[in-house]
Amino acid sequence: MAKVTLQAARIAGIATAVPARRFDNLKDTTAFDPAEVQKVTKMAGVAARHVADEATCSSDLCDAAAERLLSAIGWEAASVDALLFVTQTPDYIMPSSACLLHQRLRLSDRCAAFDVGLGCSGYPYGLWLATMMLQTGSARRVLLLHGETPTRYALESDRSVSLLFGDAGSATALETAQNAGAWHFVLHTDGGGANDLIIEGGGFRNRFPADSRLHYVSMQGANVFNFTLQRVPVLIEDTLTLAGLARDQVDYYIFHQANQFIMKHLLQKAGLAPDRVPFILKEYGNTGGPSVPLTLTQGGLARAADRPMRLMLLGYGVGLSWGSAVVDLAPDAPLLHVEK
Numbered sequence: 001m002a003k004v005t006l007q008a009a010r011i012a013g014i015a016t017a018v019p020a021r022r023f024d025n026l027k028d029t030t031a032f033d034p035a036e037v038q039k040v041t042k043m044a045g046v047a048a049r050h051v052a053d054e055a056t057c058s059s060d061l062c063d064a065a066a067e068r069l070l071s072a073i074g075w076e077a078a079s080v081d082a083l084l085f086v087t088q089t090p091d092y093i094m095p096s097s098a099c100l101l102h103q104r105l106r107l108s109d110r111c112a113a114f115d116v117g118l119g120c121s122g123y124p125y126g127l128w129l130a131t132m133m134l135q136t137g138s139a140r141r142v143l144l145l146h147g148e149t150p151t152r153y154a155l156e157s158d159r160s161v162s163l164l165f166g167d168a169g170s171a172t173a174l175e176t177a178q179n180a181g182a183w184h185f186v187l188h189t190d191g192g193g194a195n196d197l198i199i200e201g202g203g204f205r206n207r208f209p210a211d212s213r214l215h216y217v218s219m220q221g222a223n224v225f226n227f228t229l230q231r232v233p234v235l236i237e238d239t240l241t242l243a244g245l246a247r248d249q250v251d252y253y254i255f256h257q258a259n260q261f262i263m264k265h266l267l268q269k270a271g272l273a274p275d276r277v278p279f280i281l282k283e284y285g286n287t288g289g290p291s292v293p294l295t296l297t298q299g300g301l302a303r304a305a306d307r308p309m310r311l312m313l314l315g316y317g318v319g320l321s322w323g324s325a326v327v328d329l330a331p332d333a334p335l336l337h338v339e340k
Contacts, residue, residue: 015069018050045260049166049285058147061169081139120317122289148288166285170293193320
């Protein structure tokens with residue numbers, strides 16, 4: 001476990017992007033019986049999802065979010081010192097998608113750019129990396145991009161995943177700030193659960209499998225459910241202890257939007273007030289790790305004009321990997337959203 005408190009960072013703004021195509025689970029699903037679709041939809045809480053076409057990658061969604069954000073906050077491309085792209089749906093095995101995004105965003109050749117291969121836990125991990133870069137002085141401005149297109153690896157005939165996933169990208173601008181408040185991070189890994197969420201084909205372990213189904217995600221749902229209920233409430237408690245906070249001193253708990261069934265159990269077990277936990281599953285489904293910033297822009301958060309919001313951001317899933325971040329969001333930091 002990594003536990004750390006860092007300072008010297010502020011969030012200048014956040015933007016998210018989803019594909020324009022909206023898929024209505026009840027109206028548009030043809031692979032399953034309507035009664036079965038209704039049952040799954042009710043349990044998971046996913047009525048609709050935004051689905052990328054074959055020509056759209058997670059990098060395209062992040063590019064759209066980043067262009068919107070950089071324009072809104074007035075950052076010049078040359079002022080970005082580092083670009084981090086968190087994804088498990090890259091454009092290619094090589095080169096890194098961060099290099100492609102570096103070119104598309106017209107960033108300086110003095111800007112560091114690299115991919116981070118994490119999924120559901122990726123947003124708090126990415127914030128941790130970016131904040132360390134700022135605190136050490138190795139960067140003054142960091143652009144954190146986190147995008148996934150999980151609908152592209154969900155087998156249509158697999159009801160355990162095909163009705164759940166949506167696609168999304170995000171961009172978060174971070175910069176050094178004098179007198180910045182403390183941010184707190186708690187990060188974990190358990191590689192013993194690697195097979196609980198896995199795409200077995202396509203990598204160099206099994207590059208060209210004869211069974212085409214191995215190119216799609218396989219999920220051991222019961223194992224993932226048990227892992228989440230065992231690990232996330234403890235994660236919340238450990239993070240509150242590290243930050244020296246009571247539960248009601250956090251304005252919002254922003255969960256990875258896994259599914260409604262899991263999240264409601266988590267709220268109950270962790271003893272959290274429902275009005276502090278936004279849900280966006282109904283309209284967007286499970287978009288993987290980008291569901292955390294997407295909840296920030298689309299979760300209807302009530303923001304005070306005179307003080308920052310204190311947020312606990314929670315990611316958990318594939319890896320198995322889980323992590324948290326307690327951060328502040330200033331009243332003037334824009335929360336933006338676009339459809340591509």
